[in-house]
Amino acid sequence: xxxxxxxxAKSAQVQSIQKQSxxxxxxxxxxxxxxxxxxxxxxxxxxxxxxxHGVVIGDHEYESDNSPLEQWTAxxxxxxxxxxxxxxxxxxxxxxxxxxxxxFEKGILPQSGIFTHPDKDVSYEPGQASSxxxxxxxxx
Numbered sequence: 740x741x742x743x744x745x746x747x748a749k750s751a752q753v754q755s756i757q758k759q760s761x762x763x764x765x766x767x768x769x770x771x772x773x774x775x776x777x778x779x780x781x782x783x784x785x786x787x788x789x790x791x792h793g794v795v796i797g798d799h800e801y802e803s804d805n806s807p808l809e810q811w812t813a814x815x816x817x818x819x820x821x822x823x824x825x826x827x828x829x830x831x832x833x834x835x836x837x838x839x840x841x842x843f844e845k846g847i848l849p850q851s852g853i854f855t856h857p858d859k860d861v862s863y864e865p866g867q868a869s870s871x872x873x874x875x876x877x878x879x
Contacts, residue, residue, distance in 0.1 A: 759825040770799070770830045778843050781826035797827035 774782075789798035793805040802809060807819045826833075834838060841847040 743848070768827050768830045770827075770832050771807060772830070772834045772840055772844055775846055777846075783823075785829050792824075794825075796825065797830045799830075 784797075790796050792807070794803045807815060823851050833841060838849045842849060
């Protein structure tokens with residue numbers, strides 16, 4: 740399918756999704772949460788959208804011909820799916836985590852340091868830390 744025809748098909752798909760969404764306007768999407776007003780401003784569209792790769796984001800259809808996931812190989816750089824264009828501003832499954840719900844629904848800031856390992860220094864390559872420590876001790 741040509742890129743233009745594919746875009747038109749995706750646009751029609753998004754319009755169909757929006758019509759279904761309008762019918763159920765009172766129901767929250769399964770991945771949507773009750774954002775505090777300060778987190779609703781400037782987030783982006785509530786409805787599904789087509790990103791620059793021709794993939795519909797926000798429709799919960801995770802198999803898309805244009806998605807890098809459907810063409811993944813050992814050579815695929817995961818960075819191709821990084822960035823805001825792959826995350827729906829209101830309907831991302833990540834909003835369901837306890838920390839995100841507390842923050843976006845209640846305004847409770849996440850605890851700091853809960854994902855750190857105070858006894859591990861990951862800024863060094865394996866084995867490099869012990870040689871660095873020996874160098875530091877020798878200099879002292």
